Amino acid sequence: DSGVTQTPKHLITATGQRVTLRCSPRSGDLSVYWYQQSLDQGLQFLIQYYNGEERAKGNILERFSAQQFPDLHSELNLSSLELGDSALYFCASSDDRGTDTQYFGPGTRLTVL
Amino acid sequence: AQSVTQLGSHVSVSEGALVLLRCNYSSSVPPYLFWYVQYPNQGLQLLLKYTSAATLVKGINGFEAEFKKSETSFHLTKPSAHMSDAAEYFCAVSGQTSYDKVIFGPGTSLSVIP
16 A cells, blocks of 8 residues: 555546545645556656646646645646546655655546446 | 657566666766656556666666666666556656756556566
């Protein structure tokens, strides 16, 4: 158990819909990262937040957005969903050094029908 | 810019045989290097990391990796494969500042044959 929790574990929705994925980092970790893992694209970094502020952006689509709240939990919002958005979405957290070990949550499997 | 390549998307070894998973990186700054493992239906777990101290890094579950700057490599090895080692392995690189992103390689799937 990494100490990072993600909800829900599975999510099935239709094209055009909007969903919210939630992540709670390990106690004391200030950085939260979001990744998308799919068979064709592998593990792609989406976005990083540090103590409530956006710190780094990766291959995140404009239809996707994220935020980190004062209690340090984070949410990833995916809108206007397309079939190609079906993937595993991982959240990871690390301490304030940012490049130290990232602890991954179990992931949310999103299926868009 | 940084990138990671992992030679061989799939590697099969016999139980008890040497495991060698290859990783080469490209980095314009001194790198930190990581190996992560992903077991089926689970998130990624850190195996080991290089952060500019000793070039031979020992990790969990008997794995180790050697940083070779001249070859820009960070290959992962284990002397004797166990059935429980079957998983997906990811090599990753980052810079050494807190603003550097971690870039993951495409992964290598390891199968262990009894």
